Amino acid sequence: MKGGVRTLSISVENIPQMAIDDLLVRIGDKTIEKLFKHILTKEGDSREALHTYIRNILQDNFYSADNLVDPFEIKSSFHRKRQTTKKNWFKKLKTDVENNKPNPIEDELEFMANIIERNGIDKDVKSVLHFDEPDIYIENQLKKYEVWAKDKKSRLTDFPYLDKKQMYQIEKAFENDIVNIICEFLEENPKNNWLTVRPKEWVDNPVFSDDGKKMIKADGKEVIEIGPGKNNTQLYNDSKLSDNRFFRFFFDLGDGEEVKLDKVSPPDPIDNEILQYIMEEMDNLFLSEKKIIVDLRGLLIEVYGHSGQKQYDLIEKRLKKIGRYSFEGTTVGQDNKTHVSFIYNLFQYVEIKTDELTGRKYVEIQFSDKLHERIVTRKTIAIYSPFFKRLENSLSKILIYAFQKERIDAYVNERNLKSSYDYSFFTDRIRFRSKRLESNLEKIESSLQDFKNAGVLIEDYKRVGSSFNITLTPLSKSEVADLQKIEIIALEA
Numbered sequence: 001m002k003g004g005v006r007t008l009s010i011s012v013e014n015i016p017q018m019a020i021d022d023l024l025v026r027i028g029d030k031t032i033e034k035l036f037k038h039i040l041t042k043e044g045d046s047r048e049a050l051h052t053y054i055r056n057i058l059q060d061n062f063y064s065a066d067n068l069v070d071p072f073e074i075k076s077s078f079h080r081k082r083q084t085t086k087k088n089w090f091k092k093l094k095t096d097v098e099n100n101k102p103n104p105i106e107d108e109l110e111f112m113a114n115i116i117e118r119n120g121i122d123k124d125v126k127s128v129l130h131f132d133e134p135d136i137y138i139e140n141q142l143k144k145y146e147v148w149a150k151d152k153k154s155r156l157t158d159f160p161y162l163d164k165k166q167m168y169q170i171e172k173a174f175e176n177d178i179v180n181i182i183c184e185f186l187e188e189n190p191k192n193n194w195l196t197v198r199p200k201e202w203v204d205n206p207v208f209s210d211d212g213k214k215m216i217k218a219d220g221k222e223v224i225e226i227g228p229g230k231n232n233t234q235l236y237n238d239s240k241l242s243d244n245r246f247f248r249f250f251f252d253l254g255d256g257e258e259v260k261l262d263k264v265s266p267p268d269p270i271d272n273e274i275l276q277y278i279m280e281e282m283d284n285l286f287l288s289e290k291k292i293i294v295d296l297r298g299l300l301i302e303v304y305g306h307s308g309q310k311q312y313d314l315i316e317k318r319l320k321k322i323g324r325y326s327f328e329g330t331t332v333g334q335d336n337k338t339h340v341s342f343i344y345n346l347f348q349y350v351e352i353k354t355d356e357l358t359g360r361k362y363v364e365i366q367f368s369d370k371l372h373e374r375i376v377t378r379k380t381i382a383i384y385s386p387f388f389k390r391l392e393n394s395l396s397k398i399l400i401y402a403f404q405k406e407r408i409d410a411y412v413n414e415r416n417l418k419s420s421y422d423y424s425f426f427t428d429r430i431r432f433r434s435k436r437l438e439s440n441l442e443k444i445e446s447s448l449q450d451f452k453n454a455g456v457l458i459e460d461y462k463r464v465g466s467s468f469n470i471t472l473t474p475l476s477k478s479e480v481a482d483l484q485k486i487e488i489i490a491l492e493a
Contacts, residue, residue: 012055012058012059012063015055015058015194016194016195016384016478016482016485017051017478017481017482018194018384018476018478018479018482019185019189019194020051020054020055020478021478022185022189022386023054023181023182023185024050024054026181026184026185027177027178027181031155031157031174031177032050034157034162034174035050035053035157035174036050038162038163038170038174039053039170039171039174040053054178057175057178057179057182058182061074061078061175061179061182062074062179062182062186071182071183071186071187072187074179074183075180075183075187078176078179078180078183079152079180081176082155082156082176082177082180083152085156085172085173085176086148086149086150086154086156086159087149089149089156089159089165090145090146090148090149093105093142093145093161094142094146097138097142104160104161104164105138105141105142106134106138108141109134109137109138145159145160155177155180156173156174156176156177157173157174157177159173189385189386189389193279193280193281193282193385194384194385194386195382195383195384195385195482195483195486196276196279196280196282196382196383196385196388197279197375197380197381197382198279198380198381198401199371199374199375199379199380200374200379200380200381200405201327201329201342201374202401203381203401203402203405203429204402204405204428204429205241205247205327205329205428205429206239206241206247206427206428206429206430206431207249207266207267207327207431208266208267208268208269208271208272208398208430208431209265209266209267209268209269209430209431209432209433210268210269210394210395210398210430210431210432210433210440210443211268211269211433235250235251236248236249236250236251237249237266239431241424241427241428242424242428243331244331244332244333245329245330245331245332245341245428246329246330246331246332246338247327247328247329247330248327248328248329248330249266249267249325249327249431250325250326250327250328250345251324251325252324252326266325266431267322267325269394269395269397269398270303270318271318271321271322272394272397272398273302273303273397274299274303274315274318274319274322275322276385276388276397277294277298277299277302277303278292278294278299278365279292280385281293281294282375286367286372286375287376289366290348290366290367290368290369290372291364291365291366291367292364292365292367293362293363293364293365294362294363294365295360295361295362296312296315296352296360296361296362296363297360297361299315299363300312300315303315312361316352319350319352319363319365320350322346322347322350323346323347323349323350323365325345325346326343326344326345326346327342327343327344327345328340328342328343329341329342329343342370343370344368344369344370344371344374345368345370345371346367346368346371347365347366347367347368348366348367348368348369349365349366350363350364350365351363351364351365378486378487381401381404381405381408382404382483382486383400383401383404384479387400387456387457388400390454390455390456391450391451391454391456392450392454393446393447393450395430395443395444395446395447396447396450396451396454396456398429398430399426399429399430399447400451400456400457402425402429403451403457403458403470403472404457406419406472407457407472407473407474407475408475408483410472410474411474411475411480417459417471417472417473417474418469418470418471418472419469419470419472420464420467420468420469420470421467421468421469421470422466422467423437423440423441423466423467426440426444427440437466441463441466444468445461445463445468448461448468448470449461457472457473458470458471458472458473459471459472459473
């Protein structure tokens with residue numbers, strides 16, 4: 001982290017179409033209609049022209065040397081410009097009225113009077129609007145526009161007499177409104193990666209448990225494997241999956257470290273959220289040096305909701321613990337021989353540092369060669385980060401990548417989005433603490449309801465015994481385009 005303007009490494013071309021779609025929803029049909037009326041006058045109702053216009057505003061205002069500038073750096077400036085412009089526009093309008101100069105309010109009143117004279121109007125309506133009392137009508141209009149000028153949330157393009165302004169003023173008004181909308185959007189969404197990825201091995205295996213309790217016993221015993229040296233100790237735990245597959249979780253102990261099994265646990269839902277946040281911060285440094293640098297305060301607020309010293313201590317312990325995990329997947333073939341399908345650790349090192357200029361703490365993480373290779377070669381499942389943030393259930397935040405994989409598979413293979421998922425689908429992907437079937441099924445059902453309530457990935461579901469009939473939502477056109485762009489889905493011929 002360096003002093004000065006903070007930049008975020010993502011090019012405008014890499015902003016996914018889904019993010020542009022979300023921005024257009026925030027901009028709203030009313031503003032978009034005005035945009036085509038005043039700015040995109042020769043484009044008809046071209047969505048492509050609209051998307052290009054938004055990307056150009058992003059490029060012109062949010063990028064410095066191909067890096068996305070932190071929205072906090074420009075929000076206050078553009079907000080101040082908007083409030084100043086609204087104040088000046090209202091002041092000019094009021095001054096023109098008071099000095100009996102031509103003004104749009106009197107033009108409006110004269111226009112309405114002509115319509116009334118030609119067509120007539122109900123007396124009560126005429127009385128309420130004060131068309132027979134011009135001074136009262138003008139005063140009421142000025143009061144209304146003064147409220148607009150002082151309202152910190154009102155837009156410049158909501159000014160009713162926008163078409164009376166010079167073209168450069170209209171252009172700046174739209175630019176200012178949209179820049180402010182983009183700032184709000186960026187504050188609520190990932191700055192580096194709208195699409196985040198998980199290696200497929202994380203998705204198809206029970207990397208995460210459903211809670212943070214002590215290490216699960218294998219066959220009723222704590223299993224300890226002693227490495228080649230006396231001080232090199234690994235704790236491990238095996239999970240038997242369906243289809244003759246096994247998943248082994250390792251935890252490395254340091255030199256001479258006392259073995260305390262009740263203090264060791266597999267990665268849990270909080271670890272899952274930590275890793276999600278870290279992956280959202282991935283930038284070009286990861287590609288070149290296998291590193292991700294994360295501001296600790298932002299991570300703490302995301303995981304714990306605030307950033308006191310206690311939370312700093314907790315997150316430091318968690319990060320170092322995650323760095324000591326490794327995993328191994330094996331299959332038993334028809335020849336009864338065991339074959340290793342994958343094995344790798346997560347991080348090579350985790351180091352907490354303090355910025356010399358700002359005093360802010362950050363963590364520098366170097367990923368393992370294997371994990372780096374899986375991500376770089378696209379052996380991953382990708383999903384929009386905002387989908388993750390809509391979920392509340394901790395199991396949902398683990399299962400989201402599994403269901404995304406199912407959606408992608410349904411699209412690629414043109415299969416039905418409604419399928420039956422038995423209990424083993426979930427136990428192959430989550431390490432449940434409880435051995436009670438009903439308890440775990442209830443947890444799964446709560447998770448599925450969370451997906452449905454959030455409108456994320458799952459359209460509907462129904463429990464049938466120990467299975468679930470689940471209808472997934474189809475990939476949108478924007479999702480398909482974005483996934484093709486990062487080569488998660490092969491480009492169509």
